[in-house]
Amino acid sequence: MSKAPSPGFQPTHVVPRRGLPAWEAPDPARPTVPLDPLLPVELVERRGDWAYVRCSNGWGAWVDGRRLVAVPEDPPATEGAGGTADPLPLLTRAGQALADYRSAVEELAAGTLDGEDFEDRTRGLRLGIVVDGEAMWLYDPEEGRWVYGDGRRLTTYATDREVTGEEDTGHAPTRLVAPEGER
Known part of the structure; x- marks a missing residue:
């Protein structure tokens, strides 16, 4: 496991929607904390089916590389069709989810909330954000879905569900980008 800072973190993959077991070494006898669903990670090294990934906070672990969901090499273009014009509403919702979680953590730490109530208060909260300069x-x-933003527009980067051409979601068509073994 690495705790070193991760300058220049560039996600290359996303953890599958059900999460992913992780190991300290490419050895099934040395499990560690599993990776959260849809967490963006950077593939650092491959050894057969094993993959060493790094998270945005610098933490790293070995995973079954066949299960990682590949994302495009470069962020999508944010000009023209397919982008959501304003990133602020989504940032506001993310800020509220973080504030709700923080409030529950503070109450848990203060002893005014027990573990069961904490679980109830945080159930359904989902937040994921990586900021790297602009x-x-x-x-x-x-x-x-994960979206990429450049400060002006948001564009779908990866999604955890398939979108058919019949849906009108109000944003660019998206698709599940999966490794060969999961197609």
């Missing part, structure tokens, strides 16, 4: 990757739980 670039931002933000999870939109209402749409089940």
Whole structure:
């Protein structure tokens, strides 16, 4: 496991929608904390089916690399069709989810909330955000997708569900980007 800062973090993959077991070494006998669903990660090294990934906070672990969901090499273009014109509503919702979680954590730490009530208060909260200078990757739980933003526009980067051509979602068509073994 690495706790070193992660300058220049560039997500190359997303953890599958059900999360992903993780290991300290490419050895099934050394499990560690599993990775959260839809967490963006950077693939650092491959050893057969094993993949060493780094998270935006610098933490790293070994995972089954066959299960990682690949994302496009470059963030999508944010000009023209396919982008959501204003990132502020999604940022506001993300800020509220973080504030709700923080409030519950503070109450739990103060002893005014027990573990069961904490679980009830935080159930359904989902938040994911990576900010790297002007670039931002933000999870939109209402749409089940990661979006890329450059400060002006948001564009779908990866999604945890398939979208058919028949749906009118109000944003660019998206698709599940999966490794060969999961197609």
